[in-house]
Amino acid sequence: MHAQEAAGKIRSMEVRGALRIAVAAARALEEEIISGASADDVRRAADVLRDARPTAVSLPNAVNYVLHIVESHASDDPAVGRALVLGELAAFISSLESSIDQAAEHGAGLVVDGDVILTICNSSTVVEALKTAKRRGRRFKVFACETRPRWQGHITARELSGAGVDVTLIVDSAAYHTMKTKGVTRAFVGADTVYADGSVVNKVGTSQVALAAKGAGVPVYVLTESVKFYPYSLHGATVEIEERDGAEVSDIRGVGVFNPAFDVTAAENVTSLVTEDGLCPPGEVRARMEEKFGWML
Ligand code: RI2
Numbered sequence: 001m002h003a004q005e006a007a008g009k010i011r012s013m014e015v016r017g018a019l020r021i022a023v024a025a026a027r028a029l030e031e032e033i034i035s036g037a038s039a040d041d042v043r044r045a046a047d048v049l050r051d052a053r054p055t056a057v058s059l060p061n062a063v064n065y066v067l068h069i070v071e072s073h074a075s076d077d078p079a080v081g082r083a084l085v086l087g088e089l090a091a092f093i094s095s096l097e098s099s100i101d102q103a104a105e106h107g108a109g110l111v112v113d114g115d116v117i118l119t120i121c122n123s124s125t126v127v128e129a130l131k132t133a134k135r136r137g138r139r140f141k142v143f144a145c146e147t148r149p150r151w152q153g154h155i156t157a158r159e160l161s162g163a164g165v166d167v168t169l170i171v172d173s174a175a176y177h178t179m180k181t182k183g184v185t186r187a188f189v190g191a192d193t194v195y196a197d198g199s200v201v202n203k204v205g206t207s208q209v210a211l212a213a214k215g216a217g218v219p220v221y222v223l224t225e226s227v228k229f230y231p232y233s234l235h236g237a238t239v240e241i242e243e244r245d246g247a248e249v250s251d252i253r254g255v256g257v258f259n260p261a262f263d264v265t266a267a268e269n270v271t272s273l274v275t276e277d278g279l280c281p282p283g284e285v286r287a288r289m290e291e292k293f294g295w296m297l
Contacts, residue, residue, distance in 0.1 A: 056228065125224065
């Protein structure tokens with residue numbers, strides 16, 4: 001898939017989920033390079049992809065890393081440089097793909113028999129972790145928030161049910177009540193962007209789930225690959241919170257709609273992040289970020 005097509009699918013959310021859009025963008029740039037695009041063409045394609053959605057930094061991080069690879073071979077002999085770029089790009093894409101399995105593996109390791117896990121939206125990392133735990137023979141239940149307005153929780157419920165996981169859908173506003181009355185033992189959520197202070201941008205409603213969890217004494221785990229770390233947040237930058245069309249929520253004439261797609265969960269309401277490298281308490285994000293994103297800073 002070329003860059004324009006990939007960007008269109010990311011924009012329309014036909015391709016969605018923070019990690020998947022990063023992989024799709026990197027693959028699209030790989031495709032451009034294979035078809036002989038010049039360095040300028042690749043830069044233009046990168047701009048189009050980077051702008052497809054604003055909030056998940058996995059997208060610009062992946063795009064910028066591909067450009068970094070391209071730039072670092074700019075002075076090589078063209079044929080040699082191209083082969084080296086494609087080799088490094090393939091390794092990068094495969095590391096992105098394996099980071100989800102590794103993060104999911106660490107997430108699955110947290111699941112014990114008798115767990116009741118609440119989740120929101122459709123995080124491929126969370127779904128993979130729960131499927132892995134199921135394959136290992138863990139006995140647990142899941143409550144999935146529907147995730148208005150685009151119902152990604154239904155995708156989660158379908159995927160988990162298909163894997164034989166005991167999953168129950170709840171409306172988003174039932175999260176606290178469910179924690180209090182159904183013995184929820186932990187919340188697993190995904191991430192679109194992670195800030196240096198350990199706070200997390202994820203699907204709107206996640207911050208409410210985390211606040212409810214705090215009130216109910218339920219630990220909150222954020223399953224995220226480190227490609228979602230936002231290195232510029234080390235200097236205080238924040239990402240734009242995507243606001244989507246009001247028509248996704250309501251068509252009542254004369255009534256305005258505010259439809260933010262994401263929110264920010266404070267670090268103090270996160271028990272731990274779970275990355276491809278294992279548990280990462282919010283207070284350790286800054287150090288991990290500096291270590292991983294030195295090339296960008
Ligand atoms: P994975 C999704 O955003 C959700 O907010 C989800 O928690 C997050 O990306 C991470 O997804 P959207 O694309 O990378 O549905 O874990 O708006 O798949």
